[in-house]
Amino acid sequence: MLLSINKLSELTGRDRRTIKKQLQDLRFVDGEKGAHLYESSEAFPLIYRVDNLESARAKQALSQASLNAIREENLRKEHVPLQLVLDEMDSLFQAMGAILKNVKELSPSRINEIFDKFRAVPAKLKW
Numbered sequence: 183m184l185l186s187i188n189k190l191s192e193l194t195g196r197d198r199r200t201i202k203k204q205l206q207d208l209r210f211v212d213g214e215k216g217a218h219l220y221e222s223s224e225a226f227p228l229i230y231r232v233d234n235l236e237s238a239r240a241k242q243a244l245s246q247a248s249l250n251a252i253r254e255e256n257l258r259k260e261h262v263p264l265q266l267v268l269d270e271m272d273s274l275f276q277a278m279g280a281i282l283k284n285v286k287e288l289s290p291s292r293i294n295e296i297f298d299k300f301r302a303v304p305a306k307l308k309w
Contacts, residue, residue, distance in 0.1 A: 184219040195249045
């Protein structure tokens with residue numbers, strides 16, 4: 183299979199410049215937008231510095247598994263379960279409600295109007 187340096191970098195998790203140096207003596211085919219396309223069965227052994235394709239595939243599988251684990255960990259750090267967010271918002275609104283009800287200048291209808299605006303916030307968010 184013909185692969186570009188960008189794709190090889192993505193698959194192996196190695197820097198494009200490093201791959202380019204490792205493949206400098208390997209023949210390539212011109213691709214779209216001047217991309218150099220390399221035969222994967224020839225490129226992987228050079229990238230992983232092994233003698234045969236099977237060893238290269240094994241190392242590539244380990245590399246891909248490591249990259250997937252890192253991506254999964256990053257996703258977990260970025261995403262918060264929706265129910266936790268909703269529970270925290272509910273707690274916050276209850277605390278604010280207690281404060282607002284003690285303010286003598288606000289009428290119950292004004293307080294309800296304020297809370298209607300707060301309740302509309304989750305509907306505007308992209309979950």
